[in-house]
Amino acid sequence: MKISIIIPVSNDLKLINCIKSIDENVEVVISLNKASKDIKKLVKDILHNQKLQRYLKIIVCEIDEASIAKAYNNGIKHSSYSKVLLMDSDCVFEKGTIRKLNNNLGNNFLSKGKVIFKSNSWASSVIAKAREYHTSDKVNAYSPPLLFKKTIKKYIKGYYFHPSLCWSEDSEFDIRVKKANLKIAYDPTVVIYHPALNLRSDLKSSFWYGIGRRIGVEVGVRDKPIGVLGSFRKYVLEASKEKGLITGFYLFVWKMSTLLGYHAQKILKLRG
Secondary structure: OOOEEEEEEOOOOOHHHHHHOOOOOOEEEEEEEOOOHHHHHHHHHHHOOHHHHOOOEEEEEEEOOOOHHHHHHHHHHHOOOOEEEEOOOOOEEOOOHHHHHHHHHOOOOEEEEEEEEOOOOHHHHHHHHHHHHHHOOOOOOOOOOEEEEHHHHHHOOOOOOOOOOOOOHHHHHHHHHHHOOOOEEEEEEEEEEEOOOOHHHHHHHHHHHHHHHHHHHHOOOOOOOOOHHHHHHHHHHHHHHHHOHHHHHHHHHHHHHHHHHHHHHHHHOOOO
């Protein structure tokens, strides 16, 4: 199958589970970004794994900074095929997902599947519902799992992912895809699985998303986020009707963490 799967990784040892879940003869581009010693050792072991090498063509590329946007761009640059599939190192494919994504692509530019967030506690089940609200309940070009043709580049302002956006890079990508009126072939039966999230890690992620949002505003590619009252209306009053009151309140807390990161960026002045 002429597809290149791009997997950015910095320090996530679950990468091996992700690669072992690939059930098609494809190219895999491991895109290291400020990789740890443990990851480099794991990647070396993967390259010497004869069982994996029998059906996967594995390429490794590297940048010296932690940036998913730049890791995606570098991975795409080093890929061989005209179709690329974006995947997270901590997720695994359900059997048949890669083939379904490819079959659904057809004459479209993008093919999208669903992320199922696992849960192992009451808190992680609430987080899973909240994540579904952002990632799976609406058709979008978020990654993963997202398959697209490289030719999409000429329709979305001539680049894949904005190099300044260390975080929230896929939401900015989604905005350009929708502005270009490109159809996304979405199939909720095409599934990957994400490990259970705990409260601390999820709110930490939302904080960094907020930083990414402000960087996007500063470089002129994102609009300002809605404030506290707007967030209360959107999540507590509206989302709770669909996801339940507890999940709605958690979505509001998650958004407040995002806003905290957004305003903290004014002081931190981080850049990709």
